[in-house]
Amino acid sequence: MESQSCGVCGGDGQIANSFGSTTRCPGCHGTGRRTEPTGMRDVTKTKPSHQRTAKEVAAAKGPQVPTTFEGVKLANEVTANAALTDAVKAKIVREIVEHESSHGSCTQTFLKKVRKQVRP
Ligand SMILES: [Zn+2]
Numbered sequence: 001m002e003s004q005s006c007g008v009c010g011g012d013g014q015i016a017n018s019f020g021s022t023t024r025c026p027g028c029h030g031t032g033r034r035t036e037p038t039g040m041r042d043v044t045k046t047k048p049s050h051q052r053t054a055k056e057v058a059a060a061k062g063p064q065v066p067t068t069f070e071g072v073k074l075a076n077e078v079t080a081n082a083a084l085t086d087a088v089k090a091k092i093v094r095e096i097v098e099h100e101s102s103h104g105s106c107t108q109t110f111l112k113k114v115r116k117q118v119r120p
Contacts, residue, residue, distance in 0.1 A: 075096055077115070
């Protein structure tokens with residue numbers, strides 16, 4: 001039952017998104033080990049040091065994938081959901097990217113809204 005492997009990436013430390021590129025697993029920060037239980041409350045006492053500023057996000061003009069910590073995490077939750085079709089996944093990921101570009105980061109309201117779609 002209890003495994004030391006990260007439940008998000010399965011111990012690889014990397015996650016393949018729907019665009020075919022890999023990104024460092026946000027669940028374990030690339031170590032492949034589980035650091036904290038998932039599915040619990042997202043609110044942590046520590047400050048989100050991984051969150052980038054809107055300026056940094058804009059500077060990193062990469063592919064259309066989320067760039068903030070919360071955005072990547074959410075996108076990974078979406079792409080890992082077997083109940084969703086690829087088209088729906090791509091649509092939600094695109095919404096995350098658009099939200100990030102207009103807000104600079106993912107708001108809690110937005111995260112809740114998307115998670116509601118992912119977990120009806
Ligand atoms: Zn991981």
